Amino acid sequence: MDIIACIKRVPQTAEADVKIDSSGKDIVKDRLQFDMNESDTYALEEAILLKEKFSGSLTVISVGTFDAEDTLRIALAKGADNAIRIKAEDFGELDGYKTAQLLKAVIKDLKHDAIFTGCIATDDYYSQVGVTLAELLGMPHASLVTKIEIDGNTVHAYRELEGGLLEHLAMSLPALFTIQTGINEPRYASLIAIRRAAKKEIKVIGKEEINAEDIVSFSSLEKLFTPPVGERAEILSGTLDEIGTRVQGIVKEKGLL
Amino acid sequence: MRGIININPEIRDAILESGGDDAIKCYSCGRCMAACPWNLIDDLDYTTYRFCQRIKLGAIVDSEAKEDIAADTDEVFRCIGCDSCRHECPRGVNLSDVLRAVRRILVDYDSYPAELKGVISRLYSSGNPLGESSAKRADWAKDLGIPHFDGTQEFVYFPCCLPAYDARLKLVAEATASLLTKAGISFGIIGEEEFCCGEAVRRVGAEKVFQSAVNNNTRVFQKFNVKNVITTSPHCFKTFQTDYPAFSDIQIMHVVQVLHQCLADGKLKPERPFKKKVVYHDPCTLGRQMGIYDQPRELLQSIPELNLVEVPVFNREFSVCCGAGAMGLWRDWPQDQRLVKIRTEQIFATGADVLCVACPYCLQMFEENFKSMNVDIEVMDISEILFSSLGQ
Numbered sequence: 001m002d003i004i005a006c007i008k009r010v011p012q013t014a015e016a017d018v019k020i021d022s023s024g025k026d027i028v029k030d031r032l033q034f035d036m037n038e039s040d041t042y043a044l045e046e047a048i049l050l051k052e053k054f055s056g057s058l059t060v061i062s063v064g065t066f067d068a069e070d071t072l073r074i075a076l077a078k079g080a081d082n083a084i085r086i087k088a089e090d091f092g093e094l095d096g097y098k099t100a101q102l103l104k105a106v107i108k109d110l111k112h113d114a115i116f117t118g119c120i121a122t123d124d125y126y127s128q129v130g131v132t133l134a135e136l137l138g139m140p141h142a143s144l145v146t147k148i149e150i151d152g153n154t155v156h157a158y159r160e161l162e163g164g165l166l167e168h169l170a171m172s173l174p175a176l177f178t179i180q181t182g183i184n185e186p187r188y189a190s191l192i193a194i195r196r197a198a199k200k201e202i203k204v205i206g207k208e209e210i211n212a213e214d215i216v217s218f219s220s221l222e223k224l225f226t227p228p229v230g231e232r233a234e235i236l237s238g239t240l241d242e243i244g245t246r247v248q249g250i251v252k253e254k255g256l257l
Numbered sequence: 258m259r260g261i262i263n264i265n266p267e268i269r270d271a272i273l274e275s276g277g278d279d280a281i282k283c284y285s286c287g288r289c290m291a292a293c294p295w296n297l298i299d300d301l302d303y304t305t306y307r308f309c310q311r312i313k314l315g316a317i318v319d320s321e322a323k324e325d326i327a328a329d330t331d332e333v334f335r336c337i338g339c340d341s342c343r344h345e346c347p348r349g350v351n352l353s354d355v356l357r358a359v360r361r362i363l364v365d366y367d368s369y370p371a372e373l374k375g376v377i378s379r380l381y382s383s384g385n386p387l388g389e390s391s392a393k394r395a396d397w398a399k400d401l402g403i404p405h406f407d408g409t410q411e412f413v414y415f416p417c418c419l420p421a422y423d424a425r426l427k428l429v430a431e432a433t434a435s436l437l438t439k440a441g442i443s444f445g446i447i448g449e450e451e452f453c454c455g456e457a458v459r460r461v462g463a464e465k466v467f468q469s470a471v472n473n474n475t476r477v478f479q480k481f482n483v484k485n486v487i488t489t490s491p492h493c494f495k496t497f498q499t500d501y502p503a504f505s506d507i508q509i510m511h512v513v514q515v516l517h518q519c520l521a522d523g524k525l526k527p528e529r530p531f532k533k534k535v536v537y538h539d540p541c542t543l544g545r546q547m548g549i550y551d552q553p554r555e556l557l558q559s560i561p562e563l564n565l566v567e568v569p570v571f572n573r574e575f576s577v578c579c580g581a582g583a584m585g586l587w588r589d590w591p592q593d594q595r596l597v598k599i600r601t602e603q604i605f606a607t608g609a610d611v612l613c614v615a616c617p618y619c620l621q622m623f624e625e626n627f628k629s630m631n632v633d634i635e636v637m638d639i640s641e642i643l644f645s646s647l648g649q
């Protein structure tokens with residue numbers, strides 16, 4: 001089975017003190033750690049597990065700048081066989097649609113039975129690339145997948161719906177899956193694989209190979225801003241004791257207890 | 258049983274180049290394993306003496322099987338850097354440094370315990386492991402009238418991250434600052450430009466993040482022309498001396514050294530009785546690693562009616578780690594695999610009313626564990642006990 005996993009290098013912002021930069025279109029990144037996008041780590045692991053079970057090859061692809069090669073090397077160390085970086089710097093501002101088109105331009109020429117992506121990226125939270133890529137490639141797909149079983153040429157994909165419902169899809173290969181966190185336990189890399197990965201060549205594809213004129217965005221970023229405080233929101237300040245007392249007062253005033 | 262191993266000189270060389278060259282000295286005598294506190298836990302065999310041999314053969318974390326890699330990686334990240342092994346090692350092998358070399362390679366490839374990721378990320382972006390705003394770093398001192406260090410004071414007081422932000426540990430910073438003021442020490446704080454010393458991130462192998470801490474603190478200390486530093490944490494105390502090349506001409510003192518000197522000079526006079534049975538826990542970094550055993554005990558013995566007791570056998574250089582080192586404070590070990598429980602049992606057996614510590618990590622670790630084990634022993638920093646004994 002030939003598998004492709006799409007991964008993204010993202011800044012860790014969940015617990016960081018995030019500030020908007022002077023362009024107003026990006027965040028200050030010089031004090032942020034960068035990692036593989038969280039749900040992509042699960043997508044990668046799912047791809048590795050399938051490769052181990054059915055043999056074949058696993059190719060990882062990332063649309064990113066040069067630093068993304070560090071993330072691709074991590075994927076190589078964990079079990080991918082080949083890595084491709086699509087030069088983000090060649091294609092200007094990217095939205096989910098444009099990123100999906102870049103991936104399609106490369107993947108259409110690669111042999112593939114299954115494609116895995118994360119279900120959402122923790123930098124822009126667009127959650128568009130996987131499903132758009134599947135549509136562009138004309139492939140069956142399942143989003144937000146929490147369990148996959150393969151039986152012959154049929155894939156059983158399970159997705160969580162709202163209200164505790166689980167959807168069970170029976171699909172034929174080739175197909176694309178956007179993977180939810182928690183579906184598996186992403187692995188560590190062994191030192192032997194790390195040494196091997198450090199020496200592997202990463203294929204780099206840019207505007208020489210992909211005609212940039214054909215790749216367009218659906219949306220453009222106007223500006224980033226912190227959400228304004230809503231009319232019914234009250235931000236409490238003071239010491240923990242003062243805030244606690246005030247919260248207690250509000251709860252009583254509103255008759256919530 | 259793994260079967261016959263494959264020698265891999267490339268892995269060996271990578272580890273040695275990352276700072277693991279002490280591994281070469283080891284001859285697998287096993288004294289490190291006997292000294293390692295993890296082996297005080299029932300049903301846990303931490304075969305520390307095998308690490309160096311496996312490194313010399315390049316056969317560590319070398320399996321291709323997911324479960325084997327996970328088990329090996331967990332073992333590499335188990336060591337909390339207490340240095341009990343080095344103390345016992347006939348050849349002085351620094352096993353925690355050897356393991357740090359392995360960790361450095363694994364961390365670069367995102368192969369380390371998940372619970373550490375958030376801590377490292379917070380430290381890098383905010384300058385402290387709690388992810389608090391640097392603007393609030395001096396809040397603990399705002400009602401105490403402590404000046405910002407501007408070069409006219411003799412000392413910088415460096416409280417460390419937990420005493421700067423944590424509600425309980427702020428009391429330690431306050432007691433320390435009050436003692437220094439009372440003793441007439443000229444000092445100021447750096448406040449929001451201060452950055453975590455980074456000792457813990459270095460131990461887990463996040464070397465790039467550690468270097469950012471070094472660069473930041475070096476820039477700030479040079480900007481204010483700092484010459485003398487007092488630390489609350491033994492971890493800052495040690496790493497500033499051993500891992501900050503630009504600090505070689507800066508005098509770094511742990512607070513117990515300063516307070517001991519103040520006592521000798523008659524600048525502090527404990528007069529109020531402290532009528533309690535107190536057991537002193539030697540923090541690994543202050544004791545075994547920096548050799549400070551007598552000064553805290555002499556400080557406590559100077560307090561009227563304080564009854565100082567020792568943990569039998571496991572005191573001074575044989576003290577058992579609380580488990581907080583090398584980011585152990587943020588690890589989520591199974592309940593039956595916690596070093597702090599072992600140490601709590603030893604402390605409880607002394608019948609002490611108060612556990613005295615001289616390290617913020619130890620204080621937090623014991624206080625939380627005493628609550629969860631319903632142990633009725635008060636945990637106090639040495640500065641808090643001393644402050645309570647001063648006359649008006």
